[in-house]
Amino acid sequence: MAILLDDTKRIFTLQTDHSMYQMKADRYGVLLHTWFGNNGTSFDYSYLITYEDRGFSGNPYETENERTYSLDALPQEYPVYGSGDYRSTALKVRYPDGSNACELRYYSYQILNGKYSLPGLPAIYATEDTKADTLIITLEDTRHCFYVHIYYGVLENLDIITRAVCIENHCSDDLYFENIQSTCVDYLHGNFNFHTFYGRHVKERTHQKSPLQHGIQSIGSTRGTSSHQYNPFFILSEQDTTEDTGNCYGFSLLYSGDFSGLAEYDQYDQTRILLGIHPDNFYYCIKPGEKFYAPETAMAFSDCGLGNLSHIYHKAYRNNLCRGKYKTARRPILLNSWEGVYFDFDGDKLVQMAKDASELGVELFVMDDGWFGKRDLDVSGLGDWLVNEEKLGCTLGELSERIHKLGLQFGIWFEPECVNEDSNLYRAHPDWALQVPGKAPCRSRYQLVLDFSREDVRDYIFTHICQVLDSAKIEYLKWDFNRSISDIYSAKLPAKRQGEVAHRYILGLYDMLEKLIQRYPDILIEGCSGGGGRFDAGMLYYTPQIWCSDDTDAIERLSIQYGTSFGYPVSTMGSHVSKCPNEQTGRMTPLNTRATVAMSGTFGYELDVNQMSDEEKALVKAQIKEFKSYDSLIQNGNYYRLTDPSEAQSYHSWEFVAEDKSEALLCIVSLQIHPNGPGNYIKLKGLDPHSAYLIDGKKYPGDVLMNGGLLLPFAKAEYESFRIHITRC
Structure with missing residues (x-):
């Protein structure tokens, strides 16, 4: 059993092969965090806690005159707002009387065989080869209004410990929550670096290492997606940690929407880690008898450097997060039409591209944007998921048949979450878009965002996607999302519940993806959000690969794929060979080098093969043959970062x-x-x-x-x- 219990002292110790995590319910019922690190001797690590009379750090009422006991200085497993802890906290509730001061105390525990799952949310799962157990600790609000159930998944041989939270309202009134974080970890001491992964569109997940200083260092997104700007994955490491040596801790949120992650270095040189849904767009009503589930965090510890920490995440995500036919199978080598022809194509032109590609060894041809509705530019047609047979010169089924006769599989691009104002869908249902009444919406790429928090909107889009997929033989679907979300307002919810829209949107997205997976289990779905704007562990549960970046320049991709590798396996990184001069940078790069970089991903091409010379075609043919021979090694082997491209010179x-x-x-x-x-x-x-x-x-x-x-x-x-x-x- 990976969960050890000392019932007398109320100590809970979680053990994986190489890590240990411990907490203790103390004499006042406060759940203290006592250890996260090496898996050593099982011991009561609360001996490390300092109890001192701290000025301006108050004491819980039940401690009476014990002035050395203050929640403002103690390491806690789930600190709450209004308890006398003035640091960043994991939960904030608004009671029916308008107050928000809260206290939680230990109530009960439950130990289960196997790994828990979360309704409507992604989660790491156990396989037959996985040793897994679940601990659920329940805390009760001292005003007897709600429970906090903290879920811990211990995946012993994966060296992963997961955390999730369920709030259960058991009073007779509605409760409004202004902040529900998934994870808190307190470190009593340590001189740490904070590793984060920042960027922008076409420059995602740049590795950044900063020493912690007193105060709060944070990352996050309020864009409705995990974003290009920051990734919901970060690392805390000791100062002397390298790729191969030293202690480091990983925190990865399995969520694709607004998130917040922070490290607070406090007045007593303690460090608090928090990770969960961003509170800025969050104000959630939980009705009597209802439960709310916060997303899962996957935590890992390595005592032998950042490289080993990455290997832990790579193996767990490849084998115990990704699902379906393609989670470990070799992905087909594809040619995507986008950078080759953009919107300028018809059926004959696509078939000719596919014909040339098939002769080189390509296995899958993907028709990108422009095949539906009135869609010759990105200003119209989005939302009208009807095949433009006039443009293609044939039905989709006929085009697919022609592609398959060449020996290729056939794939197609969708952007289901957005709509152009110049579309039949928007003209019929303007209220289906997220927009604030009486305010002109913020456009982006000439698009508005559909209200995926609404089941009727999702059902309509799902029906039309299925009609397209059922009309032809399609083996691949690229799911894109090309803007950030603003004007977050749903016509379906009352004023007091508008703070739920951002999270309900993500639940709706997950619901729709799950329905697609269940209906089309053999279709390979690639996630995309203008490239890597939603490259997160939550999406990997539904899409086993994600387009890494819209920047296809091989030299730019070195740093993008390097940063991505800290938390995500190579098998999930969509990476293509594109034409030169590169569309984003104008850089000229040898075809062989473009292949070297693209091979460190799912591998494919994004160019017009018809424009290539015979010499280039011969090189492509050799590259594809070579990649097939290395595929298992690349996709399933251990990945080592030998240099840092930001520091490398030669x-x-x-x-x-x-x-x-x-x-x-x-x-x-x-x-x-x-x-x-x-x-x-x-x-x-x-x-x-x-x-x-x-x-x-x-x-x-x-x-x-x-x-x-x-x-x-x-x-x-x-x-x-x-x-x-x-x-x-």
Whole structure:
């Protein structure tokens, strides 16, 4: 059993193979957080807590004259607003009398075999090979109005501990919650760095490391999506932590909407971590007898560096979060029409692209935006999911049949959540869009957002998507969302419940995706939000791959995919070879280098094959054959970051190593050329030190390659790349 209980002292200890998490209900019923770190001796870690008389830090009433006991200084498992804790807190409630001062006390616990699930929300799940148990600790509001059920999932051999929260109203009045966080972890001491992943459209998930200073450092999104700007994943690490050494802690929210994550370094040099739904767009009514579930957080600890922490998340998300046919299966190598032809196509043009692609070894042809309604630019037609047969020159079924006769699978693009004002849908149902009465809406990309918090809106869109999917043989669906959400107001909800719309929207999105998965279990769904605007663990539960960024420039993608790799596996990163000069940067990059970078993802092409030379086509054919031979190694192997592209000068390098250490793939991209320059060396990782490995016909001991390193080939041109396959003798 991974959950240890000391019933007398009310100590709960959660253990994975390499980590331990502990809490204790003290003599006043406060649930204290006592440990998160190495899995060592099971012990009462509350001995580390300091009890002192703290000025201006008040004391709970039941402590009487015990002035050394203050919630303002104690490490807590679920701190609440108005309790005398003046730090950032996990919950804030508005009672029927208008007050908001709250206290929670320990009430009960329950231990279950297996991993819990959450109604309507994504969650990591246990498989037959997973050792998993669930602990539910219930706290009660001292005014006897509601319970807080804290769910802990212990996935022992995955080294993952999950947390989620359920609020249950058991009084006779409505309760309004202004903040419900999923996770709080308090550290009594430590000198930490805060690793976050920031960006913008076409520059997502840039790794940033900042030392914690007194005060609050936070990330978040109020854009209705997890966003391009910040990712709902962050790392806390000790100051001396590297890729290979040191203690670090990961926090990943399985949620695709507004979120908040923060680290507060307090007056006593303690650190508090909070992660959950952003409170700015949140004011939720829970009626008597109702329950509210907050999203899950996946927590992980590594005592041997950031690389191992990433491996924990990669394996768990690949095998125990992604679902369906394609969670571990090789994805088809695709050609997407978007950057090749944009809106300028007809059926014959697409078939010709597909024909040339099939001759090169491409397996899936994807028709992107522009196939429906009145849609020759992005200003109209969105929401009218009727095939434009006049533009295609045939029915969708006939086009699909022509593509399949070439030996290819067929895929299609949708943007179900948005609508153009110039559309039949909007003219018929303007109230279906999120917009505030009496206020002109904020447009973005000439689009408004449909109110997915409404079941009738979702049902309409779902019916029309199904009509399209049922009209042809379709194996792939790209689900896009090309704007942030503003004007958050639903015509279906009363004024007092408008604060629920943002979260209800995400629940509606998940509901619709789940229905699609159940109806079309063999369709590969790729998530997208203008690239990586919704690249989060919540979406991976429904879409096993996500378009990593709308920036397809190979050199730009180095930092984007590097940052993404800290929390997400390579198998989830949509990555394509695009044309040159690149559409976003104008940069010229060798075709071989574009392939090297795209191979570190799901791999595909996004260009007009008809415009390629015979020499380029021969290269593409060889690339596809090569990728197929490496696919299992890349998608399922351990990924090692060998350099940081923001610090690298001459080259950037990364490596894939098979789980059994039988082979590896070393990838190198030259960044700068220096005449008469020094040799460049790279130390490999993850090999068996006691085995010999073959590189270009020469044997090297594994420990030599990891300690002495490998002399890299000399690049003859800027942005030249190399892929070196390493096999055990």
